[in-house]
Amino acid sequence: MKTGNWLGRTLGAAALLGGVPVAAGTSAKAGPLAGWEVAPEANGAGCIAGQVLPDGTLTSFRQAKSGTEYYMVFSNPGWDSLRPHANQRIPIELLFGTTKGDQRVHDDDALIIATANGEEGLIAIWSGDEAKAFRRTVNRARNVTLIGQGREIGTYPLTRLPAVLAALDRCVAGLNRKPA
Numbered sequence: 001m002k003t004g005n006w007l008g009r010t011l012g013a014a015a016l017l018g019g020v021p022v023a024a025g026t027s028a029k030a031g032p033l034a035g036w037e038v039a040p041e042a043n044g045a046g047c048i049a050g051q052v053l054p055d056g057t058l059t060s061f062r063q064a065k066s067g068t069e070y071y072m073v074f075s076n077p078g079w080d081s082l083r084p085h086a087n088q089r090i091p092i093e094l095l096f097g098t099t100k101g102d103q104r105v106h107d108d109d110a111l112i113i114a115t116a117n118g119e120e121g122l123i124a125i126w127s128g129d130e131a132k133a134f135r136r137t138v139n140r141a142r143n144v145t146l147i148g149q150g151r152e153i154g155t156y157p158l159t160r161l162p163a164v165l166a167a168l169d170r171c172v173a174g175l176n177r178k179p180a
Helices: 003-009 011-017 128-139 161-176
Strands: 037-040 046-052 058-064 069-076 089-098 101-114 120-127 141-148 151-157
Touching: 037 161, 046 161, 058 161, 069 128, 089 120, 089 128, 101 128, 120 128, 128 141, 128 161
Parallel strands: none
Antiparallel strands: 037 046, 046 058, 058 069, 069 120, 089 101, 089 141, 101 120, 141 151
């Protein structure tokens, strides 16, 4: 996987979020980040970790520079039913399969996105105390089931998340360092 591939796919989503990631980041084909790539957003507002699954689904996490806000983005070039609802907000539920059992996380205000290149997806956002709880749950997750408006959309693997989230933390810490 090339960084430009998933970063390019997130351009529309990131633009809606206020930052467009264009810088190449940490990528690994083996080791702790296998399948994931981490990169800062060009505007320095945060960092993104993403993976493209074999079915074409992109799952990504964005951590704001403040460290108190997380975004999760799902998109797939094969999805073709969201475009008429672009820029609408819907409730979604994420069912994270963890070592301590299934953990449900809600976002009653997820955003449906549709980019000019045909990509469609969902963006969920958590901040403050909700972001802390989201992070704890995600850190233990092995997979996630995306449920939109009561309908299961899909279940996606989330491998090596503790290492991925640690790389995301390092990326954000790098953004917060004062120049020497």
